Structures are given as structure tokens and as C-alpha cells.
Amino acid sequence: xxxxxxxxxxxxxxxxxxxxxxxxxxxxxxxxxxxxxxxxxxxxxxxxxxxxxxxxxxxxxxxxxxxxxxxxxxxxxxxxxxxxxxxxxxxxxxxxxxxxxxxxxxxxxxxxxxxxxxxxxxxxxxxxxxxxxxxxxxxxxxxxxxxxxxxxxxxxxxxxxxxxxxxxxxxxxxxxxxxxxxxxxxxxxxxxxxxxxxxxxxxxxxxxxxxxxxxxxxxxxxxxxxxxxxxxxxxxxxxxxxxxxxxxxxxxxxxxxxxxxxxxxxxxxxxxxxxxxxxxxxxxxxxxxxxxxxxxxxxxxxxxxxxxxxxxxxxxxxxxxxxxxxxxxxxxxxxxxxxxxxxxxxxxxxxxxxxxxxxx
Amino acid sequence: xxxxxxxxxxxxxxxxxxxxxxxxxxxxxxxxxxxxxxxxxxxxxxxxxxxxxxxxxxxxxxxxxxxxxxxxxxxxxxxxxxxxxxxxxxxxxxxxxxxxxxxxxxxxxxxxxxxxxxxxxxxxxxxxxxxxxxxxxxxxxxxxxxxxxxxxxxxxxxxxxxxxxxxxxxxxxxxxxxxxxxxxxxxxxxxxxxxxxxxxxxxxxxxxxxxxxxxxxxxxxxxxxxxxxxxxxxxxxxxxxxxxxxxxxxxxxxxxxxxx
Numbered sequence: 001x002x003x004x005x006x007x008x009x010x011x012x013x014x015x016x017x018x019x020x021x022x023x024x025x026x027x028x029x030x031x032x033x034x035x036x037x038x039x040x041x042x043x044x045x046x047x048x049x050x051x052x053x054x055x056x057x058x059x060x061x062x063x064x065x066x067x068x069x070x071x072x073x074x075x076x077x078x079x080x081x082x083x084x085x086x087x088x089x090x091x092x093x094x095x096x097x098x099x100x101x102x103x104x105x106x107x108x109x110x111x112x113x114x115x116x117x118x119x120x121x122x123x124x125x126x127x128x129x130x131x132x133x134x135x136x137x138x139x140x141x142x143x144x145x146x147x148x149x150x151x152x153x154x155x156x157x158x159x160x161x162x163x164x165x166x167x168x169x170x171x172x173x174x175x176x177x178x179x180x181x182x183x184x185x186x187x188x189x190x191x192x193x194x195x196x197x198x199x200x201x202x203x204x205x206x207x208x209x210x211x212x213x214x215x216x217x218x219x220x221x222x223x224x225x226x227x228x229x230x231x232x233x234x235x236x237x238x239x240x241x242x243x244x245x246x247x248x249x250x251x252x253x254x255x256x257x258x259x260x261x262x263x264x265x266x267x268x269x270x271x272x273x274x275x276x277x278x279x280x281x282x283x284x285x286x287x288x289x290x291x292x293x294x295x296x297x298x299x300x301x302x303x304x305x306x307x308x309x310x311x312x313x314x315x316x317x318x319x320x321x322x323x324x325x326x327x328x329x330x331x332x333x334x335x336x337x338x339x340x341x342x343x344x345x346x347x348x349x350x351x352x353x354x355x356x357x358x359x360x
Numbered sequence: 361x362x363x364x365x366x367x368x369x370x371x372x373x374x375x376x377x378x379x380x381x382x383x384x385x386x387x388x389x390x391x392x393x394x395x396x397x398x399x400x401x402x403x404x405x406x407x408x409x410x411x412x413x414x415x416x417x418x419x420x421x422x423x424x425x426x427x428x429x430x431x432x433x434x435x436x437x438x439x440x441x442x443x444x445x446x447x448x449x450x451x452x453x454x455x456x457x458x459x460x461x462x463x464x465x466x467x468x469x470x471x472x473x474x475x476x477x478x479x480x481x482x483x484x485x486x487x488x489x490x491x492x493x494x495x496x497x498x499x500x501x502x503x504x505x506x507x508x509x510x511x512x513x514x515x516x517x518x519x520x521x522x523x524x525x526x527x528x529x530x531x532x533x534x535x536x537x538x539x540x541x542x543x544x545x546x547x548x549x550x551x552x553x554x555x556x557x558x559x560x561x562x563x564x565x566x567x568x569x570x571x572x573x574x575x576x577x578x579x580x581x582x583x584x585x586x587x588x589x590x591x592x593x594x595x596x597x598x599x600x601x602x603x604x605x606x607x608x609x610x611x612x613x614x615x616x617x618x619x620x
Binding site: 205215220222229231234237 | 463475
């Protein structure tokens, strides 16, 4: 159908209005530049522990939660299998690459094993998505949770590929150009680069036709169908994209810990990703990274804090749970929602909320 | 290309919309029973009937929101009975909803842009529209045509009712519509907005036909050339507006209490 035959032109002669087009993320937000600068010079101010255990771990969890934010925030699909997809990808890196379990690992170089892992994990997530899009709301949560639980028990019991409950250990990490990319500082920059890439990809996509249509599907799937969109195909494509993002996080995770075992893909860990995304806020791609930072800080320091108060340190989840309750109770759009409302209250004349922009 | 040629020949030859024996059951309840309607290309028709007469169900069957339980639906000669809604829309069918079905989280401009994108290529495009994007300009024109330019960057959730109704119409006119189903477009509009609606409907290009469900006879009879009267899920009468208006049976059923 040619656009030349459009009805719209004939309805009324209309001049083409000039419209400021925002094709790239806002670059005039000082907060974003400050965050970016701090992240770039982090190795100068943080020691190895903070660099890896806090910031790299935050970014990796943030990428996983970002994949959920993309599905839930833009697509209205709450998928609890994003960690499972990351875990699958991590397992595939270990299985196709080099590890201490020579009877399982195929010994491929990382530059073959990683694309293979990404492709398989994306296919796995897309298939799971194809099952999940037949349902809505709570049933989507149930199906994706079931996939996560099934994968957890499968890895526990399968010895031929997943090496049962011991998992796969001493996974090799890349060394090239004379650099050990798993050394603290190079690894931090690898993780930061991937996180920034994923963040900007999601941010960019949110205003591209694919992302806009996904938000349309979230708001009113029936109307999307009567505008000419194949709603289920759109949803499955969203799962494919989110799966690829989660798979990237999985590769980083297995390089981070150099091992992967069923404990990393447990049902509890699947739900942690949901908590991270909701605490941070699922309306914007920065939310998952904020949520991940809060989660990692609590997980790392709540133990000492609780012991100092004379309580059992293993109760750190209690703190996370209480924090989760508080945030969901006071702000349904997470920490960034709180931040946005605070900014608006500071600048009552501003038309649009400034928002906590910046990259993870 | 072959399908375009087929469609063009179909426009000249047959019907825009041809329903044969369409029945729609909800459990044991027949919302539509053996409905047979033929509408010519470019024809403008009102569907009248009391609540529960099956008017909106008729629209839902035509667009595929709910497929018919039996019967066939042809759109410009092509059997679309078993097509999903999006395939029918891509062939030039459009509809509006009685209760506005918009995207409240998106801006007016984005709503219309989605409508333009839905009936063109690149629905899955990962690239943001640039300065000279044809569909962005198309959306701009459409927004202007329904008098919403002033609010085009506002989220739809913030719009007044009348503005939402106008946006509802804009979504149905995106791309190259050949036949539009308007489901009570005047519901809840002020007299001024009704006048604007009538102007939009009467200034549509002649090749675009439509069916309009409208309780307000002043609106309905000014914008159509034929009327189908429905009752209890069946076609009760068909004819010219004057014939229907003066038909004693129709008056008893529908117009009896004045215009209510």
C-alpha cells in the first residue's frame, strides 16, 4: 500500500510541524556526567574488593535486572526466568569453553564458546518466551518461574552436561593482547563496557519503533492488533532481546566467579532479580542498576551490621525484605520514583521530571 | 504486486465488505444470528439498534477481535473470516472503539505514530525515527487533522475525554484506510466536538467507506447514505435514512421514545 494514497492528507491541509527529535539519550544532565566520570575513574578510588565484589557484581546483577526491566517496564511481562537464562549462558560458557572439569568442557577458545553460549541462551529464552506469551499477568510469572525451577532441578540432577550439584569449576577466563582480562581492573572495565552498552541499547530502543510498539502492547494489546501489529510476535521478539541481554550478564558472571553451580540458578536467586528490578524501579533502565547497588551493599554489609547489633548475621535477607516492603509500600515505581518525586517537589515549576539519568 | 492489482480490481467490481450468515455465540447466547450485509466500496452506512442488538459484536467479528462462530466475511473480495485482526488491518480495514482503546502511557504523537507504523513496514525496527522520517510527518499531519497539535507531547492519560475520542479517530485513519468501522464516535462529545466530528467524517476521501454505530440520529443521519437496523442480533431492516426513519416498525422499536 502506498503512502501516497493516505487519507490524512485529504482530511485537511496540514503543514508539517517542526518537532524536536530526541534521537540520543539526554547529554545535558550533569548528574549523568558525574556518575559516568566516577564509574570511569573507579579503579583509582576503589580497591580490588570494592571494584569487583561491589561494583562489578552490581553491574552484572544490574544487567540481568535490566533485561527484566525491559520486559516488565516496556512490555508488561514479568519474567522470573531472566536469571535462569543468564545461568544457562554461564553454563554454556563453561561447557563449550575450558574448565577444570575436562570430561565435560569441550575446550573451545573463549571467542567461540561465548558466541555459542549467547546464541543458545538467547534461543532458550526465546523458546521460554514463546510459551509465556500465550498467557498474561500472573500466569506469565508462573510459567517463567516454572522454567526457572525446572532448570534448577535439572542442573542438580544432570551429571553428563551440568555436573550435578557440584557444578563446573575453574572456568578459564580470557587472556589476550598480553592482558589477563579477569584481573580486577581490566575485568571491571569489561563489565562496565557491557553494562553501558546494554543500558544505552535499552534506552535507545525505548524510543525506536520496536520499543514504542512494545509499550503499546503493554498498554493495550487488543488495540495493537487492530492497528496492524502481530502482538505475540512482538512479545516473543522482546523476549529474544531480553534473553540476549541476560545471556551477556551470564557470561560476565561465570568469568567473575570462575565457576557455575545450581546454587547460582536457584529459585531464590531468580526472585532476587525481580526484587532488584522492583526496588530500583522498572520505569527506566537506570532503575535496575540502582536496585542492584542497594541489593549488593545490603548483602555485603548487612551481615556485619547485624552482628554488631548483636543479631544473627545470616538475617541480612530480613533487611532486604524490609527494604523491599518499604519501597513497594511508599513508591510503586521504586527508588527512581522516589527520586523523581523529590526532584519535582524541589522544582515545582519544571514541566518534566529530571529523573535520575546516568549510566549504570 | 499481484495482490495490489487484485485488490484494485476488487474495488471496482464487488463489495467492500460482505458478510454471509455470520453468527456469533457466547456460550448459549447468540449475540449475532445469521447476519448478511453487503457494503459497497466508499459506501457510508449507519448501524442502529438498541443496547444488546449486536452492533459492537458485529464490529468485533468484522475486525477479528472475536471471530464469528459461523459464516464468512469477505473484505474487498478476499475471505478474511479466519485472518487474525492485524492481517485485516494491513489490508485497509480500520476501527475505533466505543470505550477509547488508547495507550495511556505514551504521548499523543507516539499513539498516532504507532498507528502509522502498524500499517507499514518496519514494525520491529530497532532504529529511532530520524528528522525526516515519513511516518513521523504522517503522524504530525494526522494529529493536526483531529485538532490535537497543542497536546501532541502530552501523555494520553492526561487528555480530556473529547480529546481522547478525537485521538481514537486519528488512530483509525492512519496509513491508507479503505474501510473504517466507527463505534459510537460521538459518545460523550460536546455539541462543538460533534460538529468537528461531522466535519471530519464528511471530509473523508470519497473512496473510504465506513460503518458508523451512533445513537445520536442527528449525527448518524447526516453522515451516511444507508442504514441497517439491528434487533436482537439480527438484521431487522435495511434502507435509506428517510425510509428507516419513517418506518413505523422501526419507530416503535427504536425511535418510539423520541431520540433517546
